Amino acid sequence: MTQPATSETDRDAGPAHAGASPSGGLRPGAPARTATKLVEVVVPVYNEEHVLESCVRKLHAYLDETFPYDYRITVADNASIDGTWAVACALAAEIPQVRAVHLDLKGRGRALRQVWGDSAADVVAYMDVDLSTGLEAFLPLVAPLLSGHSDLAIGSRLHRGSAVVRGPKREFISRTYNVLLRATMAAKFSDAQCGFKAARTDVVQRLLAEVEDNAWFFDTELLLLAERSGLRIHEVPVDWVDDPDSRVDIVRTVLDDLKGMARVARRSLSGATRLPVPPRVRQARLAPGLGWQLASFAVVGTLSTLAYVLLYLGMRQLMPALVANALALAVTAVANTALNRRFTFGVTGSRDALKHQVEGGIAFLIGLGLSSGAIALLGVVQPQARHGAELAALVAANALATLVRFVLLRVWVFSPGRAARG
Numbered sequence: 001m002t003q004p005a006t007s008e009t010d011r012d013a014g015p016a017h018a019g020a021s022p023s024g025g026l027r028p029g030a031p032a033r034t035a036t037k038l039v040e041v042v043v044p045v046y047n048e049e050h051v052l053e054s055c056v057r058k059l060h061a062y063l064d065e066t067f068p069y070d071y072r073i074t075v076a077d078n079a080s081i082d083g084t085w086a087v088a089c090a091l092a093a094e095i096p097q098v099r100a101v102h103l104d105l106k107g108r109g110r111a112l113r114q115v116w117g118d119s120a121a122d123v124v125a126y127m128d129v130d131l132s133t134g135l136e137a138f139l140p141l142v143a144p145l146l147s148g149h150s151d152l153a154i155g156s157r158l159h160r161g162s163a164v165v166r167g168p169k170r171e172f173i174s175r176t177y178n179v180l181l182r183a184t185m186a187a188k189f190s191d192a193q194c195g196f197k198a199a200r201t202d203v204v205q206r207l208l209a210e211v212e213d214n215a216w217f218f219d220t221e222l223l224l225l226a227e228r229s230g231l232r233i234h235e236v237p238v239d240w241v242d243d244p245d246s247r248v249d250i251v252r253t254v255l256d257d258l259k260g261m262a263r264v265a266r267r268s269l270s271g272a273t274r275l276p277v278p279p280r281v282r283q284a285r286l287a288p289g290l291g292w293q294l295a296s297f298a299v300v301g302t303l304s305t306l307a308y309v310l311l312y313l314g315m316r317q318l319m320p321a322l323v324a325n326a327l328a329l330a331v332t333a334v335a336n337t338a339l340n341r342r343f344t345f346g347v348t349g350s351r352d353a354l355k356h357q358v359e360g361g362i363a364f365l366i367g368l369g370l371s372s373g374a375i376a377l378l379g380v381v382q383p384q385a386r387h388g389a390e391l392a393a394l395v396a397a398n399a400l401a402t403l404v405r406f407v408l409l410r411v412w413v414f415s416p417g418r419a420a421r422g
Helices: 008-013 052-066 084-094 108-118 135-146 168-185 201-208 218-228 250-270 290-316 321-344 353-381 387-413 416-421
Strands: 003-006 034-045 069-078 098-103 123-127 152-156 163-165 196-200 233-237 239-241
Touching (some): 034 052, 034 108, 034 135, 052 069, 052 084, 052 135, 069 084, 069 108, 098 108, 108 123, 108 201, 135 152, 135 196, 152 218, 168 218, 168 250, 168 387, 218 233, 290 321, 290 387, 321 353, 321 387, 353 387
Parallel strands (some): 034 069, 034 123, 069 098, 152 233, 163 239
Antiparallel strands (some): 003 098, 123 196, 152 196
16 A cells, blocks of 8 residues: 655645746746656655655755756655655655655565556656766656657666776676576666666556566566567666665575566566567567577587586586586587587688687686586585585576577677678
8 A cells, every 4th residue: 555745736736847936937047847748756765764865855956957857756665664754755745846655565666666657747767766876867868758769768887888886796796687688588778777767657557567576676577578569778878886885685686586587588488478569579580590590509508418417427426516517517618619610500610610619618607607606506505405406406507508608609709790700
């Protein structure tokens, strides 16, 4: 159940006309507003009493001074147990462009679903309460949506033009997650989890019914559904500074995201989604040669996996799991690259064979990282795991690495365009 808190201005006159002076005219220096367009910015919060007021005041001041459209800031309180709701209500009572909504359950996705689903604005957006993303990117984020050029828009920390300050651990996790999305889900967007997104309200309200997640995977699921529906996603490079006070449980979030990816993939394969697909998407065909390459790669991958299993089981009797995994993976990686070179991508002769093996070694390193991580995670969750459990975890990790390998081999190592340039 939600409890909205709005100011008298908001209740009596609808969306406030930002930049208005007490006498009713535009405040001196305020940007000219486009009164026919309204943008609603949602700030989801959970136990953010200590930073909420400064965030909202900073956001309001920036929009009031620079934003050329009408706007509303909605604080969505996710069942906070501190004084967050009281702060949100006080801000809503003081600032005409601010309102507050309370939810009885946690979940960023749940907050966005509630507020976006009820919004009458032309465009809805959200940003994290820490304002890690530079606000200068907000107008470029929403402008293509207001013009009708795009359907959704995301801030990207991985864009070439972005300026990002964060630790190596979170950088590695973010890049790995987005590589997995591209390799396993064929995602074309570059940054799924940046807390800086917007969408045309009519578009996102049609998508919300199909999004199942109510937590951190909400963003990714929404974007994947949008892509599969042929919607246009606009990306904006951002300036982004990591929040050292972030309380996100990284391990739990990663596991939930992996489960979400598997669920979305299963729904896509079964055709469970009910979203209408544009004709240009229905008429799309596989790229030339891709059908044969997928079939050949699957056969080579099956043979490689069988060889890996036999090698691992044999060496595991003599050495630790991490060492046996690395050796078995190294041997089968060399054979896998050689077989795919000859049969999947039709490259014959010895020219560039060593270079192809070295480049294919990057896929080996990715597989080694994933499988070693699987062993380490299994050791934490189940310290006395048997060899069979180890092998099951390794095969699952290597299946994921196989998808990454195919993408790398096709778009880089044996890319026809690259060969032609050479």
